[in-house]
Amino acid sequence: MKNIIILIALCLGSHIFAQSDEDILKQIYKSALVEGKSYSWLETLSIDIGGRLSGSLNAERAVEWGKAELDSLGLDKVWLQPVMVPKWVRGAKEFAYIKASSGETTNVNICALGGSVSTNPLGLTAKVIEVKDFEELKRLGEAEVKGKIVFYNRPMQPDLINTFEAYGGCVDQRYMGAVEAAKYGAAGVIVRSMTLSLDDMPHAGSMTYGDLQVSDRIPSAAISTKDANLLSSMLHLDKNLEFYFKQNCKQLKDVKSYNVIGEITGSQFPNDYIIVGGHLDSWDLGDGSHDDGAGIVQSMEVLRLFKTLKIKPKHSIRVVMFMNEENGLRGATEYAKVATTNGENHIMSLESDSGGFTPRGFSFDCSDATFNKVLSWKPLFKPYLIHYFEKGGSGADVGPLKNDTNVTAGLRPDSQRYFDHHHSASDTFDAVNKRELELGAASMASLVYLFDKHGI
Amino acid sequence: MKNIIILIALCLGSHIFAQSDEDILKQIYKSALVEGKSYSWLETLSIDIGGRLSGSLNAERAVEWGKAELDSLGLDKVWLQPVMVPKWVRGAKEFAYIKASSGETTNVNICALGGSVSTNPLGLTAKVIEVKDFEELKRLGEAEVKGKIVFYNRPMQPDLINTFEAYGGCVDQRYMGAVEAAKYGAAGVIVRSMTLSLDDMPHAGSMTYGDLQVSDRIPSAAISTKDANLLSSMLHLDKNLEFYFKQNCKQLKDVKSYNVIGEITGSQFPNDYIIVGGHLDSWDLGDGSHDDGAGIVQSMEVLRLFKTLKIKPKHSIRVVMFMNEENGLRGATEYAKVATTNGENHIMSLESDSGGFTPRGFSFDCSDATFNKVLSWKPLFKPYLIHYFEKGGSGADVGPLKNDTNVTAGLRPDSQRYFDHHHSASDTFDAVNKRELELGAASMASLVYLFDKHGI
Incomplete structure (x- = not known):
C-alpha cells in the first residue's frame, strides 16, 4: 500500500514537473x-x-x-x-506668491524640495531671473543672478516617447539647481515641476547642496507647471516683479x-x-x-x-x-x-x-x-x-x-x-x-x- | 537667374523627397x-x-x-x-429596485438597452431567474422562466489579456438576451453590465429583438456589476424576491x-x-x-x-x-x-x-x-x-x-x-x-x- 501511495505521489509529482x-x-x-x-x-x-x-x-x-x-x-x-x-521634514505647508511692480499679488502652488533648507521665518522676497539651463545661468553670471531667485524653467520634452528620457533631460535643474545658483550668489531657487502635464500641483523630489557649506545653502522649491508658465509670461511683461516664498522644512x-x-x-x-x-x-x-x-x-x-x-x-x-x-x-x-x-x-x-x-x-x-x-x-x-x-x-x-x-x-x-x-x-x-x-x-x-x- | 531658381527648387524638392x-x-x-x-x-x-x-x-x-x-x-x-x-430615445431616467419577500426595497442602478421597448408606465414587477447563458436558460425552460425577469449574470472573464475577447465572450447576453428569454415567456430582461470593473454604473449598449413581433418584445436593461453581485447574493437568500424596473425609452x-x-x-x-x-x-x-x-x-x-x-x-x-x-x-x-x-x-x-x-x-x-x-x-x-x-x-x-x-x-x-x-x-x-x-x-x-x- 505504501508503495502504491509513493507511486501515485511520483506520478502526481512528475505531472507537476512536466508542466511547460x-x-x-x-x-x-x-x-x-x-x-x-x-x-x-x-x-x-x-x-x-x-x-x-x-x-x-x-x-x-x-x-x-x-x-x-x-x-x-x-x-x-x-x-x-x-x-x-x-x-x-516639510513642516507647515509652503506659501508663495508673485508680486508685480504694481504691488498686485498672485498666489503660486509651491513645495519645498526634499533636502532643502527653510527660508527665514518671514519668507524670502527677491527679484527673479529665469533660465533654461546651467549654461545660461553661467552666461548671466553674478551680475544678473546675485540676490535674485533663480527660476529654472526648462520643460520636459514632449516628443520623447519614453517619458523617463524627458525626465532625465530636465531633472538636473531640480537636483543641482541650488548648487549651481549659489555659485553666483542667488538668494533662492524655484524650479518648474518635472511633469509633461500642465497642472496646478507642485511635484516634489530630492535636491542636493553638494559640498556647499551650511551658511551658503539657499532654499529650493518646485512650482506647478501652470504657475511656471504664468511666472514666465509675467516676467516678460514685468521684469522687476518679485517672488515671495516661505517654507519651513528641516533636516533632522x-x-x-x-x-x-x-x-x-x-x-x-x-x-x-x-x-x-x-x-x-x-x-x-x-x-x-x-x-x-x-x-x-x-x-x-x-x-x-x-x-x-x-x-x-x-x-x-x-x-x-x-x-x-x-x-x-x-x-x-x-x-x-x-x-x-x-x-x-x-x-x-x-x-x-x-x-x-x-x-x-x-x-x-x-x-x-x-x-x-x-x-x-x-x-x-x-x-x-x-x-x-x-x-x-x-x-x-x-x-x-x-x-x-x-x-x-x-x-x-x-x-x-x-x-x-x-x-x-x-x-x-x-x-x-x-x-x-x-x-x-x-x-x-x-x-x-x-x-x-x-x-x- | 530663372534656371538657378529652378535648380534650387529642384534641390530643395529632392531634399524633401530624399527624406527617409x-x-x-x-x-x-x-x-x-x-x-x-x-x-x-x-x-x-x-x-x-x-x-x-x-x-x-x-x-x-x-x-x-x-x-x-x-x-x-x-x-x-x-x-x-x-x-x-x-x-x-431613452426618455426619463430609468428606475429600479429589488424588493425582498419581507417588502424591504434596495435601489439598483439601471439603464435601458439601446433598442429596447419601455416597460408599461407603472413599471414591471416580477420574480427573477438568474442564468449564466442561453444553455442554462433553455434547460430551465418555460416552467421556470415564464412571467419572470431573466437576469443574465455571466461576468467578463478577467484572465483574458485582451479585454475585447472578454467582452466578446459575454455580449451575447446583452444583444440577444431578450430574444432568447422571450422564447420562454419571460416578462423582461436585466443583464450584468459589460465591464471588468466592479462599479456602480450601468453600461449601455445595443440589443435586438430579431424577428420578434412587436407584441412579444420585452423590456431589456443593464444593471451595474455591483448591483448584479448584490442581486445574485440576495437571490441566494431569498428566491422569491421581486425586481421592479421602469423605463421610458422609445423607437421613433x-x-x-x-x-x-x-x-x-x-x-x-x-x-x-x-x-x-x-x-x-x-x-x-x-x-x-x-x-x-x-x-x-x-x-x-x-x-x-x-x-x-x-x-x-x-x-x-x-x-x-x-x-x-x-x-x-x-x-x-x-x-x-x-x-x-x-x-x-x-x-x-x-x-x-x-x-x-x-x-x-x-x-x-x-x-x-x-x-x-x-x-x-x-x-x-x-x-x-x-x-x-x-x-x-x-x-x-x-x-x-x-x-x-x-x-x-x-x-x-x-x-x-x-x-x-x-x-x-x-x-x-x-x-x-x-x-x-x-x-x-x-x-x-x-x-x-x-x-x-x-x-x-
Whole structure:
C-alpha cells in the first residue's frame, strides 16, 4: 500500500514537473488577474497608511504593515534589516506668491524640495531671473543672478516617447539647481515641476547642496507647471516683479528604519538569490501609489504567486522592500553591504519602480550572452503583450547590487501617465488601474520563474 | 537667374523627397505630441457637445462641428453624406429596485438597452431567474422562466489579456438576451453590465429583438456589476424576491443624419482611396470620449499632420466620421454603398474605435502577401513602442468596405481600461490622457503614410 501511495505521489509529482513554461505562465497570469492580492494590498498601503517619507511615523507604519503581510504568506523567512535613514521634514505647508511692480499679488502652488533648507521665518522676497539651463545661468553670471531667485524653467520634452528620457533631460535643474545658483550668489531657487502635464500641483523630489557649506545653502522649491508658465509670461511683461516664498522644512538627525525582507529558500541553490523589490518610502504629497506602492505590492505578489501555485524555486527568492530610495538610497546601500558581508550570491535582481501601469516589458543590465538567453524567453510573453526586452537601465535600488554576474533588471510599464502623478498630490490610489497593476506583477513573477528554472 | 531658381527648387524638392521614412515618422510623432490638435478637438466634442446618440440634436451638433473643423484644415474637399439613421430615445431616467419577500426595497442602478421597448408606465414587477447563458436558460425552460425577469449574470472573464475577447465572450447576453428569454415567456430582461470593473454604473449598449413581433418584445436593461453581485447574493437568500424596473425609452421614426467626410486628393492615384475613421455617434450616458470621440479626433489629426508636414499623398486620403455605429451601422453601410456606386477603389481603410489609450499596434484584415509587406514596416515603429502587428479584426465601420483588395485595419490601443468606461457615464474627457491620444493619432498617420508611399 505504501508503495502504491509513493507511486501515485511520483506520478502526481512528475505531472507537476512536466508542466511547460507556457502552462506555468498561464497559471501565473490567471492567478494574478483572478485572485491576485496586489490591488487590495495597495489600497491598504495607500489609503490606510498613505505618504511615507523616510524617517516619518508613516514610514514606520509601512514597515510594520509590510512585515505583517509577509508573515501571513507562509514564507521561509521574514525579517527587518535595520538601516539609518535621513529624516527631512516639510513642516507647515509652503506659501508663495508673485508680486508685480504694481504691488498686485498672485498666489503660486509651491513645495519645498526634499533636502532643502527653510527660508527665514518671514519668507524670502527677491527679484527673479529665469533660465533654461546651467549654461545660461553661467552666461548671466553674478551680475544678473546675485540676490535674485533663480527660476529654472526648462520643460520636459514632449516628443520623447519614453517619458523617463524627458525626465532625465530636465531633472538636473531640480537636483543641482541650488548648487549651481549659489555659485553666483542667488538668494533662492524655484524650479518648474518635472511633469509633461500642465497642472496646478507642485511635484516634489530630492535636491542636493553638494559640498556647499551650511551658511551658503539657499532654499529650493518646485512650482506647478501652470504657475511656471504664468511666472514666465509675467516676467516678460514685468521684469522687476518679485517672488515671495516661505517654507519651513528641516533636516533632522538620521533615524533608524528598516528594509523589509521575505524569502522562499531555494531547494537546490539556497545561497543563490533572485530578488524582486521596490521601495517602501515615498514622497509626502500624495500617497505614493505609483511611486512606489505599486512596486512593493507587485513584488509581494510575486512571492504570493509562487506560494499559491506551489512553485518550489531552485534558488532562493526574496522580496525586498527597500527603505529610503527617494532621498538617500540608504536601504539599497545597506542591503548590498549585508549581502556582500554574508557572501550571498545574487544572480538576478528585478525592480519595479516605474509605476503600476500596463507592463510593456523589461530592461536589463547584463552581459550579451545573458541577454540573448533572456531573449529566447520573449515568445513566452507574447500572449501577454509583453514585447519590450532591451538592455540598459534597471533601477536605483538594485544599482548597488550590480556586478559581473548579477543580472539587474527593471519592469518597464507604459510611461505616458507616470509623470502626471510622480511626486505630487495626485500620486494616489485612484490613479492605479487594478488590471494594469496585476499584469505587472504577473510579468515579474513569470520572469523570475524563468530565471529560476533555466538559470543564466 | 530663372534656371538657378529652378535648380534650387529642384534641390530643395529632392531634399524633401530624399527624406527617409524614419525622418517622416519622426516628424509625424513630433508634430502630434508638440503641436497636435487631437486633444483640444476632443475637449470640444466631449465637453461642449457631449453624448451624441444617433438621431439626437447633439449628433447633429457634432456633424456641424466636424464639418466646420474639417473646413478649417484646408483639405481639397469636405462634404456631408446623407444617411437615414434610427432614432431611439431613452426618455426619463430609468428606475429600479429589488424588493425582498419581507417588502424591504434596495435601489439598483439601471439603464435601458439601446433598442429596447419601455416597460408599461407603472413599471414591471416580477420574480427573477438568474442564468449564466442561453444553455442554462433553455434547460430551465418555460416552467421556470415564464412571467419572470431573466437576469443574465455571466461576468467578463478577467484572465483574458485582451479585454475585447472578454467582452466578446459575454455580449451575447446583452444583444440577444431578450430574444432568447422571450422564447420562454419571460416578462423582461436585466443583464450584468459589460465591464471588468466592479462599479456602480450601468453600461449601455445595443440589443435586438430579431424577428420578434412587436407584441412579444420585452423590456431589456443593464444593471451595474455591483448591483448584479448584490442581486445574485440576495437571490441566494431569498428566491422569491421581486425586481421592479421602469423605463421610458422609445423607437421613433428614422431621421436624416450624415457621415462627415474630408479628403486630400491624391497626386497620382486620385481614385484610389485610403481612409481613416471612427464613429461620430456615441451612447448618451457619458460624453463618448473614448467611444469614439478619440477615434474621430485621431482621424482628423491624421489629415492635419499631412497638411502641416506638407506630405502630398499619391493616393486620396479621406477622414470619414461615420454616423450610427452604435445602433445600426447605417453610416458605414451608406458610405460603402456610395463608394461602390461611384467606383471608388479603396485600398486601405483604417479605423480607430477601441479607445484613446496608448497605442500598441494594429490588426489587419488582408492577404498574407499584404500582411508580409506590412510586417516589413514594423521596425520603423519600434522607436514609438508600437509592436503589435497581427492579422484579424479591423473595425465595425470599415467592415462594409471589405473586399479582396482593400486592406482593412484597426488601431489597437492598450485595452485594460477600455471597459471601465465603455458605454457608461464614466466615458468622459477626463478619462483620456493627452499623450496616449496623440500617440495613437501619430501611429495612424505613420501607417497611412507608409501605405500611401509604398502601396501594397
